[in-house]
Amino acid sequence: MKFESIAVIGERELALGFKLVGVKDVFIADGKEAVKTFVDLMNSKTYNLIMISESIKQSMELGTLRLAETSISPLVVFVPLPGIEKAGESVEALAKRILGVDLKGMKGAAK
Numbered sequence: 574m575k576f577e578s579i580a581v582i583g584e585r586e587l588a589l590g591f592k593l594v595g596v597k598d599v600f601i602a603d604g605k606e607a608v609k610t611f612v613d614l615m616n617s618k619t620y621n622l623i624m625i626s627e628s629i630k631q632s633m634e635l636g637t638l639r640l641a642e643t644s645i646s647p648l649v650v651f652v653p654l655p656g657i658e659k660a661g662e663s664v665e666a667l668a669k670r671i672l673g674v675d676l677k678g679m680k681g682a683a684k
Contacts, residue, residue, distance in 0.1 A: 580614050582607050583626030587654055591624065604632045612637065620647045627651045 580598040581591040588599045598620070600610045607629045614623055630638060630651060641649040 578620045579622045579624070580620045581624045581652075582610050582614070583624075583629065583652065584654060587626050587652060603629065608632050608634075608637060611641070615640065615644070615647070622650065623647050624650045624652050627653045 578598070579596050580600065581588055581596050582600045582602055584603055585601050588601045592599045600607075600614075602610050603626070607626070611623065611625060611629070611633075614620055625641065633641065641651075
């Protein structure tokens with residue numbers, strides 16, 4: 574699957590990190606505002622990958638959470654905040670696996 578249209582929804586740290594690696598459609602939001610943004614993006618049928626901060630799960634109603642977890646088009650991926658590992662996968666590893674971007678290499682290049 575080719576990810577041509579990607580959106581990221583989350584806290585400032587997460588959103589800006591993905592904006593720095595070239596994701597154009599980044600939405601800084603949390604809580605209910607982030608859930609509304611997610612539903613709007615799903616309904617727009619514009620994106621084939623939507624990445625959402627892991628912390629937003631707790632604000633989602635059960636139906637919305639099920640939609641996010643079972644959606645294939647668009648694919649929805651929950652991302653932990655930078656520096657926090659969940660189930661052994663950091664944001665850096667997730668970005669490399671999904672986007673093919675090495676964030677660790679970019680950190681050294683930015684110095």
